[in-house]
Amino acid sequence: MESENCTRELVIEIPADVVQREAENVVAQYARVARIPVFRPVHAPSAMVRRRYRDEIKSEVVQTLVPKFFRDAVKSQNWSVVGQPSFEELKFEDDKPLTCKATFEVYPEFELKDYKGLEVEQEPRVVTEAAVDEAVEALRQRLATFEVVNDRAAADDDYVVVSYQGRDVKDPGKPPMEVQEGLVHLGGKGTLAAFTENLRGARAGDVREFEVSYPEDYPRASLKGRTVSYRVEVEAIKQKVLPAVDDELARVASEFTTVAELRGKIRQDLEKRREGQIEGAARRKLLDKLVGMHEFPVPRRLVEAQLDRKLENFLSQLVRQGIDPRQTELDWRKFREELGPEAEKDVRGSLVLEKIAEAEKIEVSDEELDETIREIAQETHESPAALKTRLTRDGGLDTIQFTRRTQKALDVVYKNARMIQKGESGQALISEAG
Numbered sequence: 467m468e469s470e471n472c473t474r475e476l477v478i479e480i481p482a483d484v485v486q487r488e489a490e491n492v493v494a495q496y497a498r499v500a501r502i503p504v505f506r507p508v509h510a511p512s513a514m515v516r517r518r519y520r521d522e523i524k525s526e527v528v529q530t531l532v533p534k535f536f537r538d539a540v541k542s543q544n545w546s547v548v549g550q551p552s553f554e555e556l557k558f559e560d561d562k563p564l565t566c567k568a569t570f571e572v573y574p575e576f577e578l579k580d581y582k583g584l585e586v587e588q589e590p591r592v593v594t595e596a597a598v599d600e601a602v603e604a605l606r607q608r609l610a611t612f613e614v615v616n617d618r619a620a621a622d623d624d625y626v627v628v629s630y631q632g633r634d635v636k637d638p639g640k641p642p643m644e645v646q647e648g649l650v651h652l653g654g655k656g657t658l659a660a661f662t663e664n665l666r667g668a669r670a671g672d673v674r675e676f677e678v679s680y681p682e683d684y685p686r687a688s689l690k691g692r693t694v695s696y697r698v699e700v701e702a703i704k705q706k707v708l709p710a711v712d713d714e715l716a717r718v719a720s721e722f723t724t725v726a727e728l729r730g731k732i733r734q735d736l737e738k739r740r741e742g743q744i745e746g747a748a749r750r751k752l753l754d755k756l757v758g759m760h761e762f763p764v765p766r767r768l769v770e771a772q773l774d775r776k777l778e779n780f781l782s783q784l785v786r787q788g789i790d791p792r793q794t795e796l797d798w799r800k801f802r803e804e805l806g807p808e809a810e811k812d813v814r815g816s817l818v819l820e821k822i823a824e825a826e827k828i829e830v831s832d833e834e835l836d837e838t839i840r841e842i843a844q845e846t847h848e849s850p851a852a853l854k855t856r857l858t859r860d861g862g863l864d865t866i867q868f869t870r871r872t873q874k875a876l877d878v879v880y881k882n883a884r885m886i887q888k889g890e891s892g893q894a895l896i897s898e899a900g
Contacts, residue, residue, distance in 0.1 A: 472571045472765040474545065478535050480564040485527060492526045524558055536568050546573040548765045576762040578821045582882040586751045588744055591887070593736045601732045602711060605719055612704040619667045620703045622653040626665050630698040635677065643694070647701065665700065672700045687795050745880070752879050756818045757811055764813050772809040773802055819872035826878055830870045835863070838870050 490512075497515045516523065532553060540547055551570035558564050612625060620626050628650055632643040652662045664676045675697050680689040709715050716728040777798075784791050822828075836850070839857070843850040857863045 471763045472548070472574055474570055474572055476536070476539055476568045476570075478532060478539060478566050478568055480531050480535050482561055482563050485531065485558075485564045486561075488527050488531055489523060492523045492530075496523065528556065528558065528564070531564065532566060547571070548573060549767050571765040571767050573765065574762040574817065576760055576821070578818075578825060579756075579759045581756060581822055581879050583884055584752055584755055584879065584882075585884045585886055586748050586755070587886045588748055591737075591740060591744060593733055593740055597736055598729055598733050601736060602729065605732075606708045606711070606715070609715070609719060610706045610708050613707050615703045615705050616670070618703075619669050620652060620665055620700070622662070622666065623705075624652050625704045625706060626650045626652060626668065626700060627702040627704065628665070628698050628700055630696050632694040632696045635693040635695050661698075665698065668700045668703075670700055670702050674698045674700070690795075748883070748885065749876055749880055752883055753815050753819075753876060756879065757815050760814070760818050762814075762817075764810050764817070768813045769806070769810050772812050773805055776805050776809060776812075777802065816868075816872055819875040820868070822875040822878065823871045826875065828871055828874045828878070830867050830874070834870060835867060838866055842866075 493512050493515050496519050497512060536551060536553075548571040551568045553566050553568055556564075556566040615624065626649070628648050629646045630644070630648070634640045650661050650665060651657050652666060654662075658678060660676060660678045664674050668674060675695070677693055677695050679693045680686075680691060682691045684690045709718070711725060713724050716722045716725050720728050720731065722728045722731060781791050784794070836854075839854050840850045843853045846853065848856075854863075857866065
């Protein structure tokens with residue numbers, strides 16, 4: 467039976483004579499090894515073996531015949547099954563056909579639209595002087611030094627070195643929060659206004675006491691809704707000193723000796739990065755177009771698997787940022803539901819690209835697979851050999867091969883696309899990507 471989605475139900479009926487022959491084969495196997503009192507192995511009567519191992523024999527018959535007849539039925543329908551089927555309503559009686567119902571999902575069948583010559587708009591490729599200036603300023607910020615200020619009080623944009631204790635006003639017996647030699651940027655984006663207001667005008671050696679009431683929606687879960695009394699000791703006041711934009715900066719920050727050379731290298735790097743960003747954006751737009759061009763049902767099992775991967779990636783990202791996922795107070799069920807449309811779009815895109823890969827007869831060579839493994843190993847700080855062994859053991863090589871194959875399919879779409887490049891004047895220029 468078919469439905470509008472990818473779910474299928476199939477009633478399997480195995481003839482009684484086929485079931486009987488398979489049961490006799492299993493009985494013969496059991497008779498060779500069965501240990502029944504009075505009888506030596508091989509000599510035990512079949513009827514006695516059937517009675518003694520009735521449940522085991524029926525189980526083996528089912529495990530042998532049902533998958534085989536299921537595969538044959540699926541093949542006759544030319545279906546490609548997603549994952550494993552579930553079998554229900556099993557009926558297995560002596561001298562009668564064996565029947566059961568299989569429920570499963572299949573990969574959707576759809577007609578591949580013309581994927582060559584798609585138009586996609588690209589942003590201007592130019593790197594402005596302002597962008598180079600911004601990169602130089604970021605470099606100065608990275609090379610900045612902090613110098614102690616002794617002749618004045620703390621002012622906005624200073625960095626105040628503090629040690630403090632924070633006690634919960636409503637629960638004084640709770641262990642206090644303690645920080646030694648913390649750095650507070652007065653007026654900084656990440657600094658609470660209460661710290662800026664109470665430390666402004668302070669000098670080294672001063673002690674400031676004040677309370678902070680945290681709102682219920684405060685990002686840090688351990689402080690939400692709490693009122694904390696702080697005792698802050700000022701240890702030092704520092705100001706950030708940026709290096710001048712001169713040849714000395716070029717010599718310190720790079721292999722170059724002049725600012726002009728440094729700016730040239732920065733521009734070159736920005737242009738290379740810009741090219742990558744433009745290509746990445748174009749590829750995403752093309753994939754969106756492909757998804758929009760193809761309407762078909764998506765197997766729920768594939769969407770759920772993609773949701774699992776997206777959540778795992780999100781959790782890994784939190785851990786890398788030093789955030790305990792258990793402290794986020796995120797409604798994980800709601801979050802998963804919100805990711806649903808994006809996950810379905812991902813799956814739809816993968817299925818379209820896989821169809822293109824079939825049409826283009828795209829394969830992934832052993833060299834390409836090894837190259838991908840080396841790239842992943844570099845990110846995970848593993849040896850390529852150890853990573854390949856683990857992936858082979860866990861079945862991850864198939865996933866990598868599938869991903870690389872669909873990437874190559876998108877390469878075909880990108881190379882055959884018509885790029886609409888908008889210059890600074892807004893005039894559209896059409897060119898071939900490949």
